[in-house]
Amino acid sequence: MHVVATAGHVDHGKSTLVRALTGTDPDRLAEERRRGLTIELGFAWTALPGVGDVAFVDVPGHERFVPTMLAGIGPVPAVLLVVAADDPWMPQAAEHLAALDALGVAHGVVAVTRADLADPAPAVARARAELEPTSLGGAAVVPVSAVTGRGLEALRAALREMLLALPAPDAAGDVRLWVDRRFSVRGAGTVVTGTLAAGRVAAGDRLEHAGRRLRVRAVQSLGREVDAAAAVARVALNLTGDGVEEVGRGSVLLTPGAWHLGETVDVRLSGAGTPPERPLLHVGATAVGAHHRPLGDGLARLRLERPLPLRVGDRAILRDSGSRALWGVTVLDPAPPPLGRRGDAARRRAALADATGVPDLAAELRRRPVADLDLLARLGVPVAGADQVAVRAGRWALSPERAEAAAAAAARLVRVHDAAEPLSPGVPPAALAERLGLPEPLLRAVLRPPLAVVAGRVTARTAPALPEPLERALAALTADLAAAPFLAPTADRLRELGLDEPALAAAARAGRVLRPAPGIVLPPGAAETAAAWLAELAQPFTTSEARVRLGTSRRVVLPLLEHLDRRGLTRRLPDDRRTVTPPAAR
Incomplete structure (x- = not known):
C-alpha cells in the first residue's frame, strides 16, 4: 500500500478531487458536508494499476485547522498538493508548501483543479515557480477537472510514477504509530487510526503507550479486517488493556523496549x-x-x-x-x-x-565520551559492526581515539598513586574507572601494557616491588619458616620483624605471603603444599590428624583448613572430617 496526503488552500477542491479519484467521500462528518470544508482528517482509497492500493489522507485547508493538517501530513511520505485554476496562489497553499518543505517531503504531485472554469496555464506556471526552491521542486503539475474528468488519467499516471519512485519501507523496523484519530465502536471498544510508516502490526501484538502495554485485538486496513499490516499502510487498531482510555490523537504506540x-x-x-x-x-x-x-x-x-x-x-x-x-x-x-x-x-x-x-555510529562515538550501544540502537543508530569501529565491552563503546586517551590517563593515574603509596601499589579497577568516567568493563578493555589487573588492582608491575626494609623482613620470615612452613610466627615475632598490618597487606598483594586469616602468616604456596601433604593421609582425615601432619597448632590449622575448603583444595564432610580434592576435579 501507498499513503498520500492531500494539501492546499481551503475550497480548492481537495475532497472533490479525492472523491473523483477513489469514488469515496473523505468528508465523514455531517458538519463537514454541511459547510463544504474539511474539518477533521478524511480518508479514502483506490487501486492504481502497477502500484496497488493507494490511501489518501485528506487534510483541512482552512487556516484554523493547521494543527490538524500537520497531524495528517507528518507521518506520510508523499503528497498531492491541490491549487485551483480560478484562484490566485493562496496563503494556505503557501503555508502547506512551507510545511512540506520543512518536513523534507520530496515526493509529490500538484493538481491544478477547476481546469474547466479557467485557463489552468497561469496556475500551472505559478505552481512550478513556487515549488522550484522547495523539496518538491520538479514535481509534476497536472491540470485537472474533477467535474468533467479532464486530466484525471494524466493525474493517475503522475501519481503512479511518483509512487513507484518512493524508497522501500522498512517493514521489519520498529513500530511507531502516531495516532491521528480515536473513537469507540460498540461491542469492540477503543479504535485508533494512523499511518504505519515502518514495521508490522498483527492481532495479538503488544504495543507500548506511556509505559504501559496495550494489546491489539484486531487490525483493519482499507476497511477490511486483516491478520497483520506492514508498512507503509493506513491502519485501524482495536486496542484493549490498562490505560487504553488515555490514548488519543497525538498519542504514539511503540514496539516495547525499542524506543528512547x-x-x-x-x-x-x-x-x-x-x-x-x-x-x-x-x-x-x-x-x-x-x-x-x-x-x-x-x-x-x-x-x-x-x-x-x-x-x-x-x-x-x-x-x-x-x-x-x-x-x-x-x-x-x-x-x-x-x-x-x-x-x-x-x-x-x-x-x-x-x-x-x-545516523552514523562512528560520528556518535566521536561526539560521546562513552557510548551506550543499547541507547544508540533505540535512537536509530545502526550498531551492527561496532567492533570494527570501536573499543567495546558489552553495551559500552569508545572511539579508538578516546580509548587511547583513556589508556594514557590510566597509566598516569597509576604512576601517581604508586609514587605516593609504595606499600600499596596499583589502583582498584572500580576506583580508577570512576576517576576516568568509564564503566569498569570498558576500563578493562582499554588498558594497555604494561598496565594489567593483578591481584584485584590495576598496576604496571606483574609482581609489585616492595621497599628494601620490607624485603629484609620477608627474608627473615622465610628463614623462620624454612624448617616448619606451617608453624606461623607469633604476633611478638611479627612485631620484632617490623611486619605490621600495612606491611603484611602489601606483601600479601605482592604474593609474597599467604594470610588465611588475620594474624596467620605462611609462605606463598602454602595452600598447595598443605594439600599435597594432607593427600598422604588416609582419607578422610580429622582436624587433629591434619595438625599433626602439618606440624602446627590449632590456631593455624583451623583457618588454614577453611582456606583450603574455599579454594576447593579440600572438601569438608558433615562429620567435620575432610578429603583432599583430586587435582583433576579442582
Whole structure:
C-alpha cells in the first residue's frame, strides 16, 4: 500500500478531487458536508494499476485547522498538493508548501483543479515557480477537472510514477504509530487510526503507550479486517488493556523496549529568522510545547513539555502559533548531554557542527565520551559492526581515539598513586574507572601494557616491588619458616620483624605471603603444599590428624583448613572430617 496526503488552500477542491479519484467521500462528518470544508482528517482509497492500493489522507485547508493538517501530513511520505485554476496562489497553499518543505517531503504531485472554469496555464506556471526552491521542486503539475474528468488519467499516471519512485519501507523496523484519530465502536471498544510508516502490526501484538502495554485485538486496513499490516499502510487498531482510555490523537504506540523517550533534543533548524522561546513542535501526528534554546549556527536545543520517541534524522516542524511562521527541524541527538557549565553550549555547537541527521555510529562515538550501544540502537543508530569501529565491552563503546586517551590517563593515574603509596601499589579497577568516567568493563578493555589487573588492582608491575626494609623482613620470615612452613610466627615475632598490618597487606598483594586469616602468616604456596601433604593421609582425615601432619597448632590449622575448603583444595564432610580434592576435579 501507498499513503498520500492531500494539501492546499481551503475550497480548492481537495475532497472533490479525492472523491473523483477513489469514488469515496473523505468528508465523514455531517458538519463537514454541511459547510463544504474539511474539518477533521478524511480518508479514502483506490487501486492504481502497477502500484496497488493507494490511501489518501485528506487534510483541512482552512487556516484554523493547521494543527490538524500537520497531524495528517507528518507521518506520510508523499503528497498531492491541490491549487485551483480560478484562484490566485493562496496563503494556505503557501503555508502547506512551507510545511512540506520543512518536513523534507520530496515526493509529490500538484493538481491544478477547476481546469474547466479557467485557463489552468497561469496556475500551472505559478505552481512550478513556487515549488522550484522547495523539496518538491520538479514535481509534476497536472491540470485537472474533477467535474468533467479532464486530466484525471494524466493525474493517475503522475501519481503512479511518483509512487513507484518512493524508497522501500522498512517493514521489519520498529513500530511507531502516531495516532491521528480515536473513537469507540460498540461491542469492540477503543479504535485508533494512523499511518504505519515502518514495521508490522498483527492481532495479538503488544504495543507500548506511556509505559504501559496495550494489546491489539484486531487490525483493519482499507476497511477490511486483516491478520497483520506492514508498512507503509493506513491502519485501524482495536486496542484493549490498562490505560487504553488515555490514548488519543497525538498519542504514539511503540514496539516495547525499542524506543528512547526523551524530553531534551538537539536539532538543526531551517527557515528564516529565529523561533520564539516557546514554539510548538509538530512531529508525526502530535504537537507538544517546547522551550527553544539557540546554540548558534542553525543549531538549537529543545526541551519538550512531555517526552517523545525521537530518532536521529527525524523531521519535524517548529511553529509560532502567533505569527504562524514555520521552521524545519532535523533531529540530531534525542539524548544529548546536559548543558550545566560555562562554555557547554559553545562546546556542544562545535560537536554538532558537522552533524547532518544521518545516523552514523562512528560520528556518535566521536561526539560521546562513552557510548551506550543499547541507547544508540533505540535512537536509530545502526550498531551492527561496532567492533570494527570501536573499543567495546558489552553495551559500552569508545572511539579508538578516546580509548587511547583513556589508556594514557590510566597509566598516569597509576604512576601517581604508586609514587605516593609504595606499600600499596596499583589502583582498584572500580576506583580508577570512576576517576576516568568509564564503566569498569570498558576500563578493562582499554588498558594497555604494561598496565594489567593483578591481584584485584590495576598496576604496571606483574609482581609489585616492595621497599628494601620490607624485603629484609620477608627474608627473615622465610628463614623462620624454612624448617616448619606451617608453624606461623607469633604476633611478638611479627612485631620484632617490623611486619605490621600495612606491611603484611602489601606483601600479601605482592604474593609474597599467604594470610588465611588475620594474624596467620605462611609462605606463598602454602595452600598447595598443605594439600599435597594432607593427600598422604588416609582419607578422610580429622582436624587433629591434619595438625599433626602439618606440624602446627590449632590456631593455624583451623583457618588454614577453611582456606583450603574455599579454594576447593579440600572438601569438608558433615562429620567435620575432610578429603583432599583430586587435582583433576579442582
